[in-house]
Amino acid sequence: MAGAPASSGSRFRRWAALPLFLLCLADARGAIPLPDHALREQAGAAVVNVLTDSGSGSGFLINGNGDVATNFHVVEGSRRISVKQGLRSVPASLVWGSPELDLAVIRMNGGQLADARPLALALVEPSPLQDVVAVGFPGAADVILSSNEATPSFTAGNVGRVVAGSWGDRELRIVQHNADISAGNSGGPLLDRCGRTVGINTGGPASRITLSSLFEGRTETASGVFFASFIGELADELRRQSIPFAQVADTCGAEIPASATAASSMPALAGNELAQSRNLLLILTLVAGLIAVLLIVALVSFGSFRQSLMQLGSGALRRTGQSFGLGRRENPAESLAGGPVTIRIGRGRGTDLRLNSPELSRLHAELTVSRNAHDGRLDYRLRDCGSSNGSHVFRDGSWQPVREQVVLASEPLKLGGLTTTAAELYANWRRENTGGAGASGAGPATGAAPGAGGGGNATNSPKDALPSGRVRRDERTGDVIPD
Structure with a gap:
């Protein structure tokens, strides 16, 4: 009957469709994640083993000119540098390096490796809980397996956070993640699931730390905590050095055709109900934010939270600010x-x-x-x-x-x-x-x-x-x- 109030069942169906509607309103468009085999193939064509007269590390191609990005500490002071992929290696030389950022670019002198293809740099900072994959050549695995073939290892994990810190005297953005890396992984890429580089793996805590008074002075071994320089730091330096590279500025996530999904999946919401739902969402967000602030204030007043100094394979990571360290070494x-x-x-x-x-x-x-x-x-x-x-x-x-x-x-x-x-x-x-x-x-x-x-x-x-x-x-x- 025209003008009759909506039935309770109809109203329930409308409210039940609200989460899907709000999801469709979000801009979830971005690159589509790759299946495992495609990700392995794409990364395997770009990641190389960096060999020097004093050790080895990892690196990855950034353009078609044979330029390879890696950590500065991998090639620091080396008289001989080469890159290896599979069973073939070619000599390389240092093009640019920064000990403060622990970043470097080397160039293959003996021509391109046959199967090598560059990786794109993702200039959007990864988000906490985002899936990532570390790719490189852990030296311990090569020693144990006695392998002469440069085949990269893959480990999966998630982003913990992105913070400001430093490897030396210059601040940069650093990605904390839990994809296992070890000596030999230095300089290798940290990839999103779309196969783009979001960071350069640099190290992890090598020491036990004594936690603050809040944790009753317990000594723990840090595990599942690894660090990579955000790839945007390298991109800035490549621009200054006029070194070409491929870049992307979108996020990694399956594309959702929002308008089509909204049109075909739910009945239209009444204007006043939509407004009420938005107001409710805003109120809940404000309440959650207030609770978070109160928790932070309580934690800071309960114990003295100070900066942790973690010795990494390539230097000391210093967290800027004093509101969040777990304790002292x-x-x-x-x-x-x-x-x-x-x-x-x-x-x-x-x-x-x-x-x-x-x-x-x-x-x-x-x-x-x-x-x-x-x-x-x-x-x-x-x-x-x-x-x-x-x-x-x-x-x-x-x-x-x-x-x-x-x-x-x-x-x-x-x-x-x-x-x-x-x-x-x-x-x-x-x-x-x-x-x-x-x-x-x-x-x-x-x-x-x-x-x-x-x-x-x-x-x-x-x-x-x-x-x-x-x-x-x-x-x-x-x-x-x-x-």
Whole structure:
């Protein structure tokens, strides 16, 4: 009957269709995600293994001129660079690099790789929970499999957030994600599901952190937290250097024909009902925002949230601002009486014992020193932090690789090309950081192998690890003390 009020069933159907209508109003248009096989094919044609005289990493083609983007730390100081895809490799040279941004571009000198095709750069920042795929060449996998063929590995995950931070002295946008990467993935692309590059994988926390008072001082190992430079940072530098590249500025998501869907899937809503629904949506959004603000204020007032310093494979990631860090890293200058001390060793800034040896990685290894509660002896545990040239202990007549294990105070150690002992490393750290005993000339304070006359070249003889005539050891504790 004309003019009769709508039945309750009709009104229910209209309201039930409201979520679909609101979805159709959203602009969900964008690139369409690729099926897995197409994504693998597209990325496999662009991602290359970057080989240098000091290690290896990953990179990807950005244009048809043979230009490859990677991390600066992958090629830093290298005299020889090449890129490999499958079984074929060609020489390359550095075109541009920025240690502050940890970004670089190298160019293939020997012609194009036959199957190589460039990737497009997605200039829209990825959103939290967006699907991403990390592609690269983790060195540990190649060693375990003894593979000579450069076939990239794929790991899937999601974006956690995009924040402002830095690898050095210059701020940039950094994508936090949980797609597993490790040493060798550096410089490889972080892709969206449409096969476009949203970031350049750079590293992840290499250290345990002590959480703030809110978490009762617990020490945890960070997991599922990895970082990539947002690809827009590279695009800005490529424009400045007049290096061509392909770019896209849309989001990755299945295209929804909104008007057609709305016209065919729901009855028309009365004007006043649509207005009411919009008002309700606005009110709910405002209430949710107010609750979020109150929660943040409560958390900040409850505990002291401060900046976390996370040592990465290529440098320190610093979160700008002080409203959100989970806590602080263990302070290596604390006394052993207060618990174990963890000493970060390498040639980069931010380490606790910085050694000037070209064969050391920026963060090469961590030495944890604790005092045995039963006999007072010092115990040492060495952990390699994914270094390029590895960490080794001389045991049973040969150099054996170390991932993480207990070592004796006087056992010869080799970090990259540097030969030393755990006791000497600890003594040098005490001298440089706390003014403790065990100082002058003991161990590799300048990056030279102990007893090697400052040359810094490792040998396979354990006697090189023991300096002569300069220091002596306490036989009970293993401490190095001056003669």
